[in-house]
Amino acid sequence: MSEPLAPGACIGILGGGQLGRMLSVAASRLGLRTHVYDPGANPPAGHVAERVTTADWEDEAALRAFAASVDVITYEFENIPTATLDLLESLRPVRPNRRALAISQDRLTEKDFLTGLGLTTAPYRDVPDRAALAAALAEHGAPAILKTRRLGYDGKGQARIMAPGQAEAALAEMGGADAIFEGFVRFTHEVSVIAARGLNGEVSCYDPGENVHEDGILRTTTVPARLAPGQHMDAVLLAGKILNALDYVGVMGVELFVTPKGLVVNEIAPRVHNSGHWTQAGCAVDQFEQHIRAVAGWPLGNGQRYADVVMENLIGDDVDRVPALSREADTQIHLYGKGAARPGRKMGHVNRVSRG
Amino acid sequence: MSEPLAPGACIGILGGGQLGRMLSVAASRLGLRTHVYDPGANPPAGHVAERVTTADWEDEAALRAFAASVDVITYEFENIPTATLDLLESLRPVRPNRRALAISQDRLTEKDFLTGLGLTTAPYRDVPDRAALAAALAEHGAPAILKTRRLGYDGKGQARIMAPGQAEAALAEMGGADAIFEGFVRFTHEVSVIAARGLNGEVSCYDPGENVHEDGILRTTTVPARLAPGQHMDAVLLAGKILNALDYVGVMGVELFVTPKGLVVNEIAPRVHNSGHWTQAGCAVDQFEQHIRAVAGWPLGNGQRYADVVMENLIGDDVDRVPALSREADTQIHLYGKGAARPGRKMGHVNRVSRG
Incomplete structure (x- = not known):
């Protein structure tokens, strides 16, 4: 598809929260219809979408039917399971693309990507284990933040380390999830x-x-x-x-x-x-x-x-x-x-x- | 009802055209849901409403179910049949009220109301028959406009009389509907x-x-x-x-x-x-x-x-x-x-x- 979607075309939106809701309203202004896919019942976006599918991210039949009913697929949140994306991508264009999603799903990959572009991020280290955390702390000192690599939002999956003695507790807060160490940035x-x-x-x-x-x-x-x-x-x-x-x-x-x-x-x-x-x-x-x-x-x-x-x-x-x-x-x-x-x-x- | 409707309440909208569509979007911004009632299938407002009823204005069962599902009723067009309103008004508040609707549905009633408030309108005369038209023309002269009293919009149901000889043709254009004579207003x-x-x-x-x-x-x-x-x-x-x-x-x-x-x-x-x-x-x-x-x-x-x-x-x-x-x-x-x-x-x- 390289032609602009014509009025009457349908945009599939993965996720039916407030962002999907406001995306749906915006689509209506351009004469486009929307179909919202969300595992939860009665999603906020459903009040202003033409169609809503309530089904799990693993429901292949529902995903196929959803894709068949739309012209292009977008999303309102970045934590879409990989297998879901694999299937949808094989059926319809998904925008933004896979790489943007993969990078933003993982704080370590994201930081590697950004620094690879020559941009400045907080100092960071992969923390596969306790020893790596100790090394990172020794190198950058406290205060610092330990974050889960994946599935964090609105401050969730984060633990501050104000002094080296808090490292153990912070690691425990990660609950065994892969983590990334971020040095403190003194910003205004x-x-x-x-x-x-x-x-x-x-x-x-x-x-x-x-x-x-x-x-x-x-x-x-x-x-x-x-x-x-x-x-x-x-x-x-x-x-x-x-x-x-x-x-x-x-x-x-x-x-x-x-x-x-x-x-x-x-x-x-x-x-x-x-x-x-x-x-x-x-x-x-x-x-x-x-x-x-x-x-x-x-x-x-x-x-x-x-x-x-x-x-x-x-x-x-x-x-x-x-x-x-x-x-x-x-x-x-x-x-x-x-x-x-x-x-x-x-x-x-x-x-x-x-x-x- | 004197309390403001709380978020989650539902507004019933009679008519599902573009005005109903944009009303529905506005309601969503305030956290209100909408239910659109329209006799036509796939109305534009339906793309952004939570519910749509497709039924005739005379369908009493559909009107009752619609009223039962909403907290207040409004409309996007003024030509709602009287019997429809009678029923809906007995079930839920209808806003704006009946009198506003009745006045705007009939050009003669509307002009009587406006001049009764001391406001200026075009000179006008009721035209129940050919004789009345002749009298109005004799009094106000041409150019003038003959309009149906009811159901006119976007220039429909109107005929210009540029010279007295066109009166007969203008009257014929009314197709037997009640008509009103309006003198020409010279406006900038x-x-x-x-x-x-x-x-x-x-x-x-x-x-x-x-x-x-x-x-x-x-x-x-x-x-x-x-x-x-x-x-x-x-x-x-x-x-x-x-x-x-x-x-x-x-x-x-x-x-x-x-x-x-x-x-x-x-x-x-x-x-x-x-x-x-x-x-x-x-x-x-x-x-x-x-x-x-x-x-x-x-x-x-x-x-x-x-x-x-x-x-x-x-x-x-x-x-x-x-x-x-x-x-x-x-x-x-x-x-x-x-x-x-x-x-x-x-x-x-x-x-x-x-x-x-």
């Missing part, structure tokens, strides 16, 4: 670049946003971010370098630490990203439509920002503030249609807009 | 006010947009409209007067002629309106969300405009321009998911944004 703040690359290789980046986390979960993103003009350009160029190296198609979130010595890449996410939700309020084409445009083979939209925005996540009980938020001026509410508000669960977000 | 341009009123009586108006029609169909809406500050205020105040008089809940489109002698009300539409589509690109809360907020008993959002916008409808073959439009900067595309592009059929629209 974190920013992220939401970058997109089209099927024809064109690249477009939104203005970097400045992120504040609490308990490992994104709390707010503010645009514009505090960045010197040179840093802004560095951020955009390194994002483009990553996308090009991967022959990437779609939107990627690139998290960066801002340090006195320059930008350090924290991690990449091969999908629309929480820190890009502000684009819904500040741009003619938001990150969700940009991703759909890319995977559908359309030209990328113009991501130019025409307002200042502060995005705030509504996590857990924050959702009880919606009645008050709904009375705030210039505040755009986005709720995800989830049921119970468990602690740490992302229930929605607001975009507070001011003139740019 | 047309604007519309998209006004909203909440359940608690608060009123909020978007900046007036300036409309250009072609062949009776809206072609473009531009904000800001050409209006002197006094005219702008007049437009907003008269819209508020109309909404208050009707104890209205929801969004209404009020079309106005701008004349040297002041504003003349052309017509009102008790629903979201094509001339309000620009709000998707220029405001934190667009007309669709504003309508959902009102009918769900939420506080109205802030309709302040933070960009200049030109909305252009994509009518019939215009949709073939989408590949070119998708390469335009600052152009937001909205397609409606309709099948064949028949002449005169609204297939989508674009919002071209510039900094305000």
